[in-house]
Amino acid sequence: MSDVTGEAELRYLRRCVELAAEALDAGDEPFGSVLVDGDGTVHAEDRNRVASGDSTRHPEFALARWAAENLTVSERATATVYTSGEHCPMCAAAHAWVGLGRIVYAASSEQLTGWLTEWGVPASPVAPLPVAAVAPGVTVEGPAPELTAQVRALHARLHGVAEDAS
Numbered sequence: 594m595s596d597v598t599g600e601a602e603l604r605y606l607r608r609c610v611e612l613a614a615e616a617l618d619a620g621d622e623p624f625g626s627v628l629v630d631g632d633g634t635v636h637a638e639d640r641n642r643v644a645s646g647d648s649t650r651h652p653e654f655a656l657a658r659w660a661a662e663n664l665t666v667s668e669r670a671t672a673t674v675y676t677s678g679e680h681c682p683m684c685a686a687a688h689a690w691v692g693l694g695r696i697v698y699a700a701s702s703e704q705l706t707g708w709l710t711e712w713g714v715p716a717s718p719v720a721p722l723p724v725a726a727v728a729p730g731v732t733v734e735g736p737a738p739e740l741t742a743q744v745r746a747l748h749a750r751l752h753g754v755a756e757d758a759s
């Protein structure tokens with residue numbers, strides 16, 4: 594893993610953070626993702642939709658399914674999924690099963706887990722394994738230090754933690 598530095602990469606990640614904010618504003622958890630093809634064209638984007646009552650409705654899972662239905666095998670392999678928070682094990686598995694390419698995230702699962710622990714939020718029912726532990730063949734890049742404060746602030750809002758806006 595390495596830190597994300599490219600300006601183009603950051604642009605996609607900023608869109609993910611916007612989608613995460615939209616999710617939060619809509620009463621959902623703040624996660625957002627975009628799927629970009631090998632030429633840099635955004636093909637699909639989504640945000641968390643677990644407020645529906647279905648806790649599997651993560652954007653990365655939705656994008657994996659979208660890719661399976663709409664992209665050829667070679668198109669999937671050269672696509673990159675950008676996301677505000679590192680894929681959970683379910684989404685990392687879906688990403689690998691459909692043969693998608695790179696993952697680039699703004700905040701890591703390790704960072705998110707650290708924040709939740711700090712705030713006393715109960716652990717989720719799924720172990721916060723890094724993508725590399727679930728899908729070792731997938732190239733993963735992140736976190737993006739430029740976006741850490743923003744992503745942390747969204748999760749702080751979700752959990753009702755008062756923090757200075759940054």
Ligand SMILES: [Zn+2]
Binds near residue numbers: 651654680685
């Ligand atoms: Zn997930």
